[in-house]
Amino acid sequence: MQKKSYKQPRKAVKQEVKAAPRKKRVLPILHIFFILSWLWAAWYYGSVFHISREYSFWVADTRIMEYILSQPYGILRYIGRAMLQLYKYPWLGGLLMALILTVGSWLVGYCMRLRTSWRAVQYLPALLYMAVVTYKGLDIFFEARTGFIFGIPFLVLVVLCIWAVIIRSFSRKPAPAFIRLPKDETPRQNGLQLLVIGVCLAAIIGFDQWQRPYVRVICGLLQMEYKQDWAGVQKLARANATMSNRPMACSYAISLVQTGQVAERLFEIRMDYDSLYVHGLDGRHNNASALYVPEGNYYGGFIESSQHACMEQMVMTGPTVRLLKLQTKCALMREEWNLAEKYLAVLRQVPFEGAFCEKYGKMVRHIDLVNADKEMALIRLTEPLHDSYESQYQQPLFMGYNLLLFEGRSPQALINSLIVCLYTKLMPQFVERLEPLVGSTPPSSIIMDGILLAENKNPGLSQNFTGLNFRQPQMQTFFRNTQPYMQDRPKYAYELFPKYKGYYPYYYFFGNLKATKKGYTSLSSSSSGVN
């Protein structure tokens, strides 16, 4: 049988191509927006939203949530907090966020009956939301005002849905494409939308990188700290070593203490502490100590003080997942079993906290398991030997106590104390605490350099230790090279940092200078008293 040929003559084909209108090439902008907003909400800003969840609290039981429900917009905040729970897994929370923003954008287009040439406008509310979140920075979760993160876009979505239903009831106007390609758009209109989205997103990310670069870094560090990913904390902190803020420094120091490196690598990040854009409940600029004091006290071995700091925050903001977890660990370490069970009972009602509850639930009434836990065992080594009062020490306690430490539980306690003395540049206190090391080689290069620096006012000090000679030449070189900059140290501190990072003499002369701090404020006064 002869095969039938469907091949047309070449001439005929050419004529057809000429006659057919030019094929429109349009992109599914809504889908692209969905992917971009998902990437923003999960990958770029995911850690910030994840920490927002940790600084939030939600359980279905409305009795427990009454402290939120009784406030203005209580129901909205309750719903918003419920949605935020998905950020336990940033990709999941980001998916919901992207869906809300995308569906919201589509509904804006539909409800406003935007012409195809104006369709770029439909993305502006969502982009505005992203911009506001970025502008707010740490404020989106600081003081636990977390219900608005999802609450506001959710409310807008609900309003748009109702609006759309009303429109649909009275008009049969076709909706713009949601799943399909937007065939009603010209490539030019299509491109304009992409341009608007691209420019706005670039501006948002640019603002974040320029004005709030610490937000993602702090949240990333906290995220890893809560997972006890100490290597991750160190890597991220060192990658942003020129950035300087106290939450970051505290996370980094905790990771070093937990990995036994605090005496070796503490000064590898800048410690000048630039001002952060963060505000307290009173609306005034806050020093953000709430972000690190409870953990700083806990990992420093001051369990009661950690409980104190946690409780003060719980009083002011209500419970948060992060505080309840820390309270649980503190209760376990203090063998307050019933208290630990209480916090675990509350945490069990929080979605996605099963693993934490299982891990720490096993420790209740088993002090052997508590003491066998790697993190807790290390903390035990630096617990105080004797009682005293918090008010006897400078704040934060994990620093102030170590400045006055006179008797420690372990060599780690001594090292912590020595390093705090070096950090605060209080050399007389540092020298006083060297006594147990006399006759030996100091355990780290930082301590060695500290001894060499202290020798200026304590001639012959270095002779009490071995192994210091090889550090001398480096110090002499340092003094020789930095001599020209000593006249105006704040001016050159930043410039010299990359060259000398990690080197204690640099920190001693150029680091943590009052003049290099920008707008640092003390904690605002709060209502306090004996309750």
Next chain:
Amino acid sequence: MRYTLFIYLLAATLLLSGCKPKAEVPSQFAETNTEAPIYPDYKDIVIPPNIAPLNFLVKDSIATAYVAHLHSSKMEMTAAASGNATIKLDSLEWRTLLTENKGSDISVDIYAKRPEGWVHFKPYKISVAEEPIDAFLSYRLIEPGYELYRQLGIYQRNLTTFDEVPVYENNRQYSDGENHCINCHNYRKNSTESMVFHVRSNHGGTIVVQDGKAHKIQLKDSTIITSGVYPSWHPTENLLAFSTNKTGQAFHLYYPEKIEVMDEKSDLLLYDVTKNEVSHIIRTDDDMETFPCWAPDGKTLYYCCAKRNYLLDPSVPDTLITQQLLLKFDSIRYNLMSISFDPKTRSFGQPQMVIDAAAENKSISVPRVSPDGRYILYTKGDYGQFHIWHKSSDLWVKDLQTDECYPLTEANSPDVDSFHSWSSNGRWFAFSSRRMDENYTRLFIAYFDKEGKAHKAFVMPQEDPEWNILLLKSYNVPELSRDAVTISPQDLRQCIYETEGENAIYKPNPTAFVRLDGTTGASKKAPVDGTSGASPKKPE
């Protein structure tokens, strides 16, 4: 259409009834010799005949269903639970059960359905007393201890039901200009007709409520340390006794007890509500007087008192008194004292020692006299006066007829037992205790029999017993009353927010016990008046 609706309703009813566990005593079960694992512990207690149902959890992790069978010779009731293990008793049946069994016992049998079948735990009994408890219990809900406060309020619970209403809540939303703390609520003779509480910080003042009207007063004078606290209504006269304390607190770093609250100095005040006059009852430099409490006849005022100056180093400036006292926190000991009062002449006698607790290295706080005037119920701990944070604190009574002092062992626990309030018939008292989790205080109720013996205490019943675990606030300052507070939170709010408070007129009482040595602290001078019986023995 109608049939469809009917089918849906029928299905829903069947579904719901299927979810509800059957309240039937199992016909076959295995006996266990273990105590019924119930929470809270309601085993072998004495309860008032008007108390709300004692709902509880059965903590048997492998069981899937639970049955409680409450029975006596007169009546029985059964309740069941499934997944959540919460036995909720029907309030009507419960009420009838208690009424029928006044003065007798109810046996309780708990059954749990384990994979191998039903098991029956060791039965226990609940004794129903003849005497009811005052129906209302007021308390403050606040996070435990520490320094800051935000959302807090005074609430009133109807003990015969589960109804809880706010008496007054502070501002729910943070506001620098509005934030205020409320504390020290008190009623006269278990009646809310006369009520007082204190507002601190913004809108501060003492709120006195009488005849359903609230007014704010300011107890201020150069001779008064601070506003009045720890109020006590005179039983017959329109008078209030307060203490005025300079109080501070500190946080332990490594100690079983977390917080130390102590006074640097304190005196006692008398406020005449009708005349709006305030005067000192006791004003001394060396002694710290606190926790005033009138006897039911109104002729004696009990209070606690500690010596201070012997603990201070005279060479240290007065500004460091608090620091000095903090370092000797476990050496400050309060005795129970009394001072006589003539209501007609408004004159006071001389302070008298009632219990010399310091002599036995103990310390007393919160004296409360029973309505019949026979017993003084107080808290006794190893030191200090803020026993709510001291694990050593227990409830004790002094029988004023026999002078015998003894602990209420059955009601006490190894943890904190403090702040107590008598029921108007003297057969019940409510108090706060940290026994459940060592941190969050919960309210307990105990029966006090005619022989002056307290029985095992039980926690204030909750509709959902798990609420005792889940609530992240402490109950404090329980005050029993026969009637409900009638003034509305709105009226109180109006008084607190919209009035500055009338300044009380300071009018010295010529019979007040005043002993000033010219210094505020570290004086070596001997007291001008050595007649006080308040001198405790210096601890060895």
